[in-house]
Amino acid sequence: MRKSATNDDVLSTREAAERLGVALRTVQLWVESGVLPAWKTAGGHRRISRTAVEKLIAERHAALQGHEPAAGLSSDGAPQRLQLLVVEDEPELLKLFTMVITQWELPIDLSTATDGFGALLRIGQRCPDLLLTDLNMPGMDGFKMIASLREAGQGFDDLDIIVVTALGHDDIARRGGLPDGVRVFNKPVPFDALEHLVRERISALQGV
Incomplete structure:
Protein backbone atom coordinates (compact mmCIF):
# COMPACT_ATOMS: atom_id res chain seq x y z
CA MET A 1 0.00 0.00 0.00
CA GLN A 65 30.95 23.50 -9.93
CA GLY A 66 34.33 24.80 -11.00
CA HIS A 67 36.04 23.87 -7.74
CA GLU A 68 36.86 20.20 -8.22
CA PRO A 69 39.84 18.80 -6.30
CA ALA A 70 43.07 18.23 -8.18
CA ALA A 71 43.05 14.88 -9.92
CA GLY A 72 46.29 13.51 -8.47
CA LEU A 73 47.05 10.08 -9.86
CA SER A 74 47.50 7.42 -7.22
CA SER A 75 48.40 3.75 -7.11
CA ASP A 76 48.87 1.08 -4.46
CA GLY A 77 51.84 1.94 -2.29
CA ALA A 78 52.03 5.57 -3.42
CA PRO A 79 52.64 8.19 -0.69
CA GLN A 80 49.41 9.50 0.80
CA ARG A 81 48.33 12.92 -0.44
CA LEU A 82 47.22 15.73 1.86
CA GLN A 83 43.57 16.71 1.43
CA LEU A 84 43.58 20.52 1.81
CA LEU A 85 40.48 22.72 1.80
CA VAL A 86 40.90 26.50 1.44
CA VAL A 87 37.92 28.74 2.31
CA GLU A 88 38.18 32.37 1.16
CA ASP A 89 35.50 34.70 -0.21
CA GLU A 90 37.78 37.13 -2.09
CA PRO A 91 38.17 35.71 -5.64
CA GLU A 92 41.61 37.19 -6.27
CA LEU A 93 42.99 35.98 -2.95
CA LEU A 94 41.53 32.53 -3.57
CA LYS A 95 43.31 32.48 -6.94
CA LEU A 96 46.54 33.50 -5.18
CA PHE A 97 46.15 30.67 -2.66
CA THR A 98 45.65 28.20 -5.50
CA MET A 99 48.63 29.49 -7.49
CA VAL A 100 51.07 29.53 -4.56
CA ILE A 101 50.01 26.14 -3.17
CA THR A 102 50.37 24.62 -6.64
CA GLN A 103 53.88 26.08 -6.90
CA TRP A 104 54.89 24.24 -3.74
CA GLU A 105 54.76 21.03 -5.81
CA LEU A 106 53.73 18.98 -2.80
CA PRO A 107 51.47 15.89 -2.72
CA ILE A 108 48.30 17.93 -2.12
CA ASP A 109 44.74 17.50 -3.36
CA LEU A 110 43.40 21.05 -3.15
CA SER A 111 39.74 22.01 -3.01
CA THR A 112 38.19 25.41 -2.35
CA ALA A 113 35.03 27.09 -1.08
CA THR A 114 33.95 30.73 -0.81
CA ASP A 115 31.99 30.60 2.46
CA GLY A 116 31.20 28.38 5.41
CA PHE A 117 28.18 26.86 3.73
CA GLY A 118 30.16 25.71 0.71
CA ALA A 119 32.93 24.48 3.00
CA LEU A 120 30.54 22.28 4.99
CA LEU A 121 29.28 20.83 1.73
CA ARG A 122 32.87 20.04 0.79
CA ILE A 123 33.67 18.58 4.19
CA GLY A 124 30.54 16.47 4.08
CA GLN A 125 31.60 15.08 0.74
CA ARG A 126 35.12 14.35 1.94
CA CYS A 127 36.66 15.46 5.21
CA PRO A 128 40.03 17.15 4.56
CA ASP A 129 43.22 16.59 6.52
CA LEU A 130 43.68 20.34 6.86
CA LEU A 131 41.24 23.26 6.69
CA LEU A 132 42.60 26.73 5.89
CA THR A 133 39.96 29.42 6.28
CA ASP A 134 39.13 33.11 6.52
CA LEU A 135 36.74 34.35 9.22
CA ASN A 136 34.89 37.30 7.67
CA MET A 137 32.78 35.83 4.88
CA PRO A 138 29.22 36.36 3.61
CA GLY A 139 26.50 33.92 4.59
CA MET A 140 27.97 31.43 7.04
CA ASP A 141 31.23 32.96 8.29
CA GLY A 142 34.29 31.18 9.59
CA PHE A 143 33.25 31.49 13.24
CA LYS A 144 29.96 29.66 12.66
CA MET A 145 31.58 27.04 10.42
CA ILE A 146 34.33 26.21 12.92
CA ALA A 147 31.87 26.11 15.83
CA SER A 148 29.62 23.75 13.86
CA LEU A 149 32.52 21.39 13.17
CA ARG A 150 33.67 21.35 16.79
CA GLU A 151 30.14 20.78 18.09
CA ALA A 152 29.39 18.03 15.56
CA GLY A 153 31.94 15.56 16.96
CA GLN A 154 32.10 12.21 15.14
CA GLY A 155 35.53 12.92 13.65
CA PHE A 156 34.87 16.54 12.65
CA ASP A 157 35.79 17.93 16.07
CA ASP A 158 39.52 17.16 15.74
CA LEU A 159 39.93 18.49 12.20
CA ASP A 160 43.19 20.44 11.86
CA ILE A 161 42.20 24.09 11.27
CA ILE A 162 44.30 27.14 10.37
CA VAL A 163 42.72 30.61 10.24
CA VAL A 164 44.12 33.42 8.08
CA THR A 165 42.29 36.66 8.83
CA ALA A 166 42.48 40.45 8.83
CA LEU A 167 40.86 40.47 12.29
CA GLY A 168 43.05 41.19 15.28
CA HIS A 169 43.10 39.24 18.53
CA ASP A 170 40.69 41.64 20.26
CA ASP A 171 38.27 41.55 17.32
CA ILE A 172 38.23 37.76 17.39
CA ALA A 173 37.67 37.76 21.16
CA ARG A 174 34.75 40.19 20.86
CA ARG A 175 33.08 37.82 18.42
CA GLY A 176 33.28 34.88 20.77
CA GLY A 177 36.82 33.68 20.11
CA LEU A 178 37.88 30.41 18.53
CA PRO A 179 38.14 26.87 19.93
CA ASP A 180 41.40 25.61 21.41
CA GLY A 181 43.76 24.15 18.84
CA VAL A 182 42.84 26.53 16.01
CA ARG A 183 45.96 28.32 14.79
CA VAL A 184 45.56 31.94 13.71
CA PHE A 185 47.65 33.97 11.25
CA ASN A 186 47.03 37.57 10.24
CA LYS A 187 46.81 38.84 6.69
CA PRO A 188 48.70 39.51 4.49
CA VAL A 189 48.90 35.76 4.01
CA PRO A 190 52.17 34.35 5.47
CA PHE A 191 52.74 31.79 2.73
CA ASP A 192 56.19 30.74 4.00
CA ALA A 193 54.80 29.87 7.43
CA LEU A 194 51.85 28.07 5.86
CA GLU A 195 54.13 26.04 3.61
CA HIS A 196 56.18 24.97 6.63
CA LEU A 197 53.05 23.81 8.47
CA VAL A 198 51.74 22.00 5.39
CA ARG A 199 55.07 20.20 4.93
CA GLU A 200 54.98 19.11 8.58
CA ARG A 201 51.40 17.88 8.17
CA ILE A 202 52.35 15.88 5.06
CA SER A 203 55.31 14.29 6.86
CA ALA A 204 53.06 13.27 9.74
CA LEU A 205 50.46 11.93 7.32
CA GLN A 206 53.04 9.83 5.51
CA GLY A 207 54.76 8.72 8.71
CA VAL A 208 58.06 10.28 7.69
Whole structure:
Protein backbone atom coordinates (compact mmCIF):
# COMPACT_ATOMS: atom_id res chain seq x y z
CA MET A 1 0.00 0.00 0.00
CA ARG A 2 1.41 3.38 -0.98
CA LYS A 3 2.38 5.80 1.77
CA SER A 4 0.47 9.08 2.03
CA ALA A 5 1.83 12.11 0.18
CA THR A 6 2.72 13.67 3.52
CA ASN A 7 4.95 10.75 4.48
CA ASP A 8 6.50 10.71 1.02
CA ASP A 9 7.56 14.32 1.55
CA VAL A 10 9.32 13.62 4.87
CA LEU A 11 12.61 11.76 5.30
CA SER A 12 14.56 10.43 8.25
CA THR A 13 18.22 11.43 8.54
CA ARG A 14 19.23 8.01 7.23
CA GLU A 15 16.90 8.31 4.22
CA ALA A 16 18.23 11.81 3.56
CA ALA A 17 21.81 10.50 3.71
CA GLU A 18 20.97 7.79 1.17
CA ARG A 19 19.31 10.34 -1.13
CA LEU A 20 22.26 12.73 -0.86
CA GLY A 21 24.82 9.96 -1.22
CA VAL A 22 26.70 10.91 1.96
CA ALA A 23 27.33 9.34 5.35
CA LEU A 24 24.76 9.62 8.12
CA ARG A 25 27.18 11.66 10.23
CA THR A 26 27.44 14.16 7.36
CA VAL A 27 23.68 14.74 7.36
CA GLN A 28 23.83 15.15 11.14
CA LEU A 29 26.57 17.78 10.72
CA TRP A 30 24.54 19.65 8.11
CA VAL A 31 21.44 19.57 10.32
CA GLU A 32 23.31 20.76 13.43
CA SER A 33 24.95 23.61 11.50
CA GLY A 34 21.71 24.72 9.81
CA VAL A 35 22.78 23.77 6.30
CA LEU A 36 19.90 21.29 6.13
CA PRO A 37 16.66 22.38 7.89
CA ALA A 38 15.09 19.72 10.11
CA TRP A 39 12.75 19.29 13.05
CA LYS A 40 12.22 16.72 15.77
CA THR A 41 9.21 14.51 16.28
CA ALA A 42 7.57 14.08 19.68
CA GLY A 43 9.74 10.98 20.07
CA GLY A 44 12.93 13.00 19.48
CA HIS A 45 13.66 11.75 15.95
CA ARG A 46 14.86 14.22 13.34
CA ARG A 47 12.79 14.63 10.20
CA ILE A 48 13.75 16.44 6.99
CA SER A 49 11.52 17.54 4.14
CA ARG A 50 12.21 15.98 0.76
CA THR A 51 12.07 19.49 -0.74
CA ALA A 52 14.95 20.62 1.49
CA VAL A 53 17.00 17.59 0.47
CA GLU A 54 16.41 18.19 -3.24
CA LYS A 55 17.31 21.86 -2.79
CA LEU A 56 20.54 20.90 -1.04
CA ILE A 57 21.42 18.51 -3.86
CA ALA A 58 21.08 21.39 -6.34
CA GLU A 59 23.08 23.75 -4.12
CA ARG A 60 25.81 21.16 -3.62
CA HIS A 61 26.23 20.74 -7.37
CA ALA A 62 26.42 24.54 -7.72
CA ALA A 63 28.96 24.83 -4.89
CA LEU A 64 31.16 22.13 -6.39
CA GLN A 65 30.95 23.50 -9.93
CA GLY A 66 34.33 24.80 -11.00
CA HIS A 67 36.04 23.87 -7.74
CA GLU A 68 36.86 20.20 -8.22
CA PRO A 69 39.84 18.80 -6.30
CA ALA A 70 43.07 18.23 -8.18
CA ALA A 71 43.05 14.88 -9.92
CA GLY A 72 46.29 13.51 -8.47
CA LEU A 73 47.05 10.08 -9.86
CA SER A 74 47.50 7.42 -7.22
CA SER A 75 48.40 3.75 -7.11
CA ASP A 76 48.87 1.08 -4.46
CA GLY A 77 51.84 1.94 -2.29
CA ALA A 78 52.03 5.57 -3.42
CA PRO A 79 52.64 8.19 -0.69
CA GLN A 80 49.41 9.50 0.80
CA ARG A 81 48.33 12.92 -0.44
CA LEU A 82 47.22 15.73 1.86
CA GLN A 83 43.57 16.71 1.43
CA LEU A 84 43.58 20.52 1.81
CA LEU A 85 40.48 22.72 1.80
CA VAL A 86 40.90 26.50 1.44
CA VAL A 87 37.92 28.74 2.31
CA GLU A 88 38.18 32.37 1.16
CA ASP A 89 35.50 34.70 -0.21
CA GLU A 90 37.78 37.13 -2.09
CA PRO A 91 38.17 35.71 -5.64
CA GLU A 92 41.61 37.19 -6.27
CA LEU A 93 42.99 35.98 -2.95
CA LEU A 94 41.53 32.53 -3.57
CA LYS A 95 43.31 32.48 -6.94
CA LEU A 96 46.54 33.50 -5.18
CA PHE A 97 46.15 30.67 -2.66
CA THR A 98 45.65 28.20 -5.50
CA MET A 99 48.63 29.49 -7.49
CA VAL A 100 51.07 29.53 -4.56
CA ILE A 101 50.01 26.14 -3.17
CA THR A 102 50.37 24.62 -6.64
CA GLN A 103 53.88 26.08 -6.90
CA TRP A 104 54.89 24.24 -3.74
CA GLU A 105 54.76 21.03 -5.81
CA LEU A 106 53.73 18.98 -2.80
CA PRO A 107 51.47 15.89 -2.72
CA ILE A 108 48.30 17.93 -2.12
CA ASP A 109 44.74 17.50 -3.36
CA LEU A 110 43.40 21.05 -3.15
CA SER A 111 39.74 22.01 -3.01
CA THR A 112 38.19 25.41 -2.35
CA ALA A 113 35.03 27.09 -1.08
CA THR A 114 33.95 30.73 -0.81
CA ASP A 115 31.99 30.60 2.46
CA GLY A 116 31.20 28.38 5.41
CA PHE A 117 28.18 26.86 3.73
CA GLY A 118 30.16 25.71 0.71
CA ALA A 119 32.93 24.48 3.00
CA LEU A 120 30.54 22.28 4.99
CA LEU A 121 29.28 20.83 1.73
CA ARG A 122 32.87 20.04 0.79
CA ILE A 123 33.67 18.58 4.19
CA GLY A 124 30.54 16.47 4.08
CA GLN A 125 31.60 15.08 0.74
CA ARG A 126 35.12 14.35 1.94
CA CYS A 127 36.66 15.46 5.21
CA PRO A 128 40.03 17.15 4.56
CA ASP A 129 43.22 16.59 6.52
CA LEU A 130 43.68 20.34 6.86
CA LEU A 131 41.24 23.26 6.69
CA LEU A 132 42.60 26.73 5.89
CA THR A 133 39.96 29.42 6.28
CA ASP A 134 39.13 33.11 6.52
CA LEU A 135 36.74 34.35 9.22
CA ASN A 136 34.89 37.30 7.67
CA MET A 137 32.78 35.83 4.88
CA PRO A 138 29.22 36.36 3.61
CA GLY A 139 26.50 33.92 4.59
CA MET A 140 27.97 31.43 7.04
CA ASP A 141 31.23 32.96 8.29
CA GLY A 142 34.29 31.18 9.59
CA PHE A 143 33.25 31.49 13.24
CA LYS A 144 29.96 29.66 12.66
CA MET A 145 31.58 27.04 10.42
CA ILE A 146 34.33 26.21 12.92
CA ALA A 147 31.87 26.11 15.83
CA SER A 148 29.62 23.75 13.86
CA LEU A 149 32.52 21.39 13.17
CA ARG A 150 33.67 21.35 16.79
CA GLU A 151 30.14 20.78 18.09
CA ALA A 152 29.39 18.03 15.56
CA GLY A 153 31.94 15.56 16.96
CA GLN A 154 32.10 12.21 15.14
CA GLY A 155 35.53 12.92 13.65
CA PHE A 156 34.87 16.54 12.65
CA ASP A 157 35.79 17.93 16.07
CA ASP A 158 39.52 17.16 15.74
CA LEU A 159 39.93 18.49 12.20
CA ASP A 160 43.19 20.44 11.86
CA ILE A 161 42.20 24.09 11.27
CA ILE A 162 44.30 27.14 10.37
CA VAL A 163 42.72 30.61 10.24
CA VAL A 164 44.12 33.42 8.08
CA THR A 165 42.29 36.66 8.83
CA ALA A 166 42.48 40.45 8.83
CA LEU A 167 40.86 40.47 12.29
CA GLY A 168 43.05 41.19 15.28
CA HIS A 169 43.10 39.24 18.53
CA ASP A 170 40.69 41.64 20.26
CA ASP A 171 38.27 41.55 17.32
CA ILE A 172 38.23 37.76 17.39
CA ALA A 173 37.67 37.76 21.16
CA ARG A 174 34.75 40.19 20.86
CA ARG A 175 33.08 37.82 18.42
CA GLY A 176 33.28 34.88 20.77
CA GLY A 177 36.82 33.68 20.11
CA LEU A 178 37.88 30.41 18.53
CA PRO A 179 38.14 26.87 19.93
CA ASP A 180 41.40 25.61 21.41
CA GLY A 181 43.76 24.15 18.84
CA VAL A 182 42.84 26.53 16.01
CA ARG A 183 45.96 28.32 14.79
CA VAL A 184 45.56 31.94 13.71
CA PHE A 185 47.65 33.97 11.25
CA ASN A 186 47.03 37.57 10.24
CA LYS A 187 46.81 38.84 6.69
CA PRO A 188 48.70 39.51 4.49
CA VAL A 189 48.90 35.76 4.01
CA PRO A 190 52.17 34.35 5.47
CA PHE A 191 52.74 31.79 2.73
CA ASP A 192 56.19 30.74 4.00
CA ALA A 193 54.80 29.87 7.43
CA LEU A 194 51.85 28.07 5.86
CA GLU A 195 54.13 26.04 3.61
CA HIS A 196 56.18 24.97 6.63
CA LEU A 197 53.05 23.81 8.47
CA VAL A 198 51.74 22.00 5.39
CA ARG A 199 55.07 20.20 4.93
CA GLU A 200 54.98 19.11 8.58
CA ARG A 201 51.40 17.88 8.17
CA ILE A 202 52.35 15.88 5.06
CA SER A 203 55.31 14.29 6.86
CA ALA A 204 53.06 13.27 9.74
CA LEU A 205 50.46 11.93 7.32
CA GLN A 206 53.04 9.83 5.51
CA GLY A 207 54.76 8.72 8.71
CA VAL A 208 58.06 10.28 7.69
